[in-house]
Amino acid sequence: MKIDFTKMSGAGNDFIVIDNRQGLFSLTHEQVRAMCTRRTGIGADGLILVEASGTADFRMNYHNADGFPGSMCGNGGRCAVYFAWLIGIRPAGLRYAFDAGPDRYEAEVTGEEAVKLHMRPPSDFRERFQVGAWNCHFVNTGSPHAIAYVNDLDKIDVFTEGRAIRHREELFPGGANVNFLEVTAPDALSIRTFERGVEDETLACGTGTVAAALMSYRLGKVTTSPVRVTVRSGETLMVGFNDAMDDIYLEGPARVVYRGTITL
Numbered sequence: 001m002k003i004d005f006t007k008m009s010g011a012g013n014d015f016i017v018i019d020n021r022q023g024l025f026s027l028t029h030e031q032v033r034a035m036c037t038r039r040t041g042i043g044a045d046g047l048i049l050v051e052a053s054g055t056a057d058f059r060m061n062y063h064n065a066d067g068f069p070g071s072m073c074g075n076g077g078r079c080a081v082y083f084a085w086l087i088g089i090r091p092a093g094l095r096y097a098f099d100a101g102p103d104r105y106e107a108e109v110t111g112e113e114a115v116k117l118h119m120r121p122p123s124d125f126r127e128r129f130q131v132g133a134w135n136c137h138f139v140n141t142g143s144p145h146a147i148a149y150v151n152d153l154d155k156i157d158v159f160t161e162g163r164a165i166r167h168r169e170e171l172f173p174g175g176a177n178v179n180f181l182e183v184t185a186p187d188a189l190s191i192r193t194f195e196r197g198v199e200d201e202t203l204a205c206g207t208g209t210v211a212a213a214l215m216s217y218r219l220g221k222v223t224t225s226p227v228r229v230t231v232r233s234g235e236t237l238m239v240g241f242n243d244a245m246d247d248i249y250l251e252g253p254a255r256v257v258y259r260g261t262i263t264l
């Protein structure tokens with residue numbers, strides 16, 4: 001089976017994106033994992049099948065690099081929308097609606113290689129609890145996110161510390177993504193994320209970035225919206241929100257890295 005794919009980067013979070021609107025491809029977990037594996041496969045943090053939806057412009061069928069379906073992926077959603085725009089899923093217009101899991105999302109292409117994704121209201125805010133030596137916080141922004149604040153982000157061993165927190169199933173049933181944050185200004189943060197399903201640090205995480213901005217505002221660590229969040233790739237994501245946190249967006253770069261064909 002030959003599959004045409006587009007490799008995309010959402011602020012450094014990278015994805016294999018496949019047009020599956022005809023329903024031609026049914027990939028096993030092993031095939032997804034092999035395609036996402038770096039060095040021996042294409043290499044990516046996740047794989048997105050863009051599929052037909054009865055009521056939205058498309059459905060985002062997202063898998064983590066481990067081959068299994070993931071929860072909401074913010075950067076993946078932004079890449080999927082840019083992909084949909086590039087292949088002309090809607091002949092005219094920059095606004096898209098897509099389904100992901102049980103939820104409907106709206107987004108717009110805001111410029112060349114730029115997408116703004118409207119997020120769903122967060123749930124399950126939990127503040128100030130101890131996980132080993134870490135003072136942690138938690139919020140679900142479509143994916144579950146633990147958060148810890150640090151003074152010097154460069155010094156953190158994200159792989160070791162993140163992995164230990166990620167697996168605390170008694171606190172986070174199903175596991176959690178783990179974000180380490182440094183507050184750099186009243187409207188700015190830097191973030192590093194250990195991603196569940198990738199089982200490693202990634203160069204950016206969209207739902208983690210939203211979790212970081214919302215939690216930091218709740219805790220008074222940032223005082224305004226939008227919040228500029230610098231991710232590990234060095235790129236910046238913007239998170240805007242109202243006080244009620246029911247009108248939230250994630251905006252930033254989404255670009256094509258290359259196109260190819262893989263034979264499975």
Ligand SMILES: N[C@@H](CCC[C@H](N)C(=O)O)C(=O)O
Nearest residue numbers: 070071073074075205206207
């Ligand atoms: N990279 C993502 C998050 C993807 C889902 C996550 N790894 C999970 O299943 O927990 C993002 O940009 O939000």
